[in-house]
Amino acid sequence: MEAHQTRREFVVGACCVAGLVALGGVTKAYASDGTLLRPPGGQDEERLRALCIKCDRCRSVCPQHCVEPVSVTEGFLEARTPKLNFHRGYCDFCDKCIDACPTGALVAFNAEVDKIGVAVVDTEKCIAYSGRTCVVCQNSCPYEALSFDEAGHPVxxxxxxxxxxxxxxxxxxxxxxxxxxxxxxxxxVHAMGV
Structure with missing residues (x-):
């Protein structure tokens, strides 16, 4: 018995291949741009995406309320994975999110050595750069990473x-x-490498 491919099978197969290629392109287009701030121990983006089951346990145990789910608009592939929002709270490195993670998507984190990201001053927005005095952030850093220069600008x-x-x-x-x-x-705070 000879195996012949009908025109219909060929067209269906070609459409499936084209659909898979398009899906790959769409998925890549809807991935985040690498700027998401992840909870402590989630800085390896590939590992986090592969292991996170989007259970929301890290968010629910955060005493500072700074962990929240990524929205679809920030990255289709990352939707519902955890990110940090420092407008809601700050990270005190309590390790509760790491302990709550059932899959190991968040790994051990040493706040003295490891980094979530790095703070960056926007000179266009900073009041101290507009000629006025503002020292609100002066004593906020527990790691002594924030100081002021002679002109009164945060560094x-x-x-x-x-x-x-x-x-x-x-x-x-x-x-x-x-x-x-x-x-x-x-x-x-910007993610490392951004």
């Missing part, structure tokens, strides 16, 4: 900063300046 020591987000919580730029529609503050 971040990238080696000392571990991305805990306390300076972000302290910054009240959207309270003291005209709200410009942005939710970013004058100090934001």
């Amino acid at each position: 971040i020591d990238e080696d000392a900063c571990n991305g805990c987000g306390e300076c972000v919580m302290a910054c009240n730029v959207n309270v003291n300046r005209a709200f410009d529609g942005s939710f970013e503050r004058a100090i934001e």
Whole structure:
């Protein structure tokens, strides 16, 4: 018995292949851009994506309420995985999120050595750069990574900063300046390598 491929089978097969290629492109297009701040121990993006079952346990145990799920608009592949939002709280490295993770997507984290990210000052938004005095964030950093230069501008020591987000919580730029529609503050923590 000879195996012949009918025209219909060929067209269906070609459509399936084209669909899979398109799905791969769409999936890549809907992946995040690598700027998500992950909870302690989740800095290996590949590992986190592979192991996270989106159970939400890390968010529910966070005493500072800074862990929240990623929305679909931030990355289709990352949707419902955990990220940090320092406008809601800061990370005190209590390890509760790591202990609550049932799959090992979040691994051991040493706050003295490891980094969530690094704080960055936005000179366009910072009140201290507009000629006015603002020292709200001055004593916020428990790692002494934030200081002020002679001009009264905040300076971040990238080696000392571990991305805990306390300076972000302290910054009240959207309270003291005209709200410009942005939710970013004058100090934001950026993921490593961004």
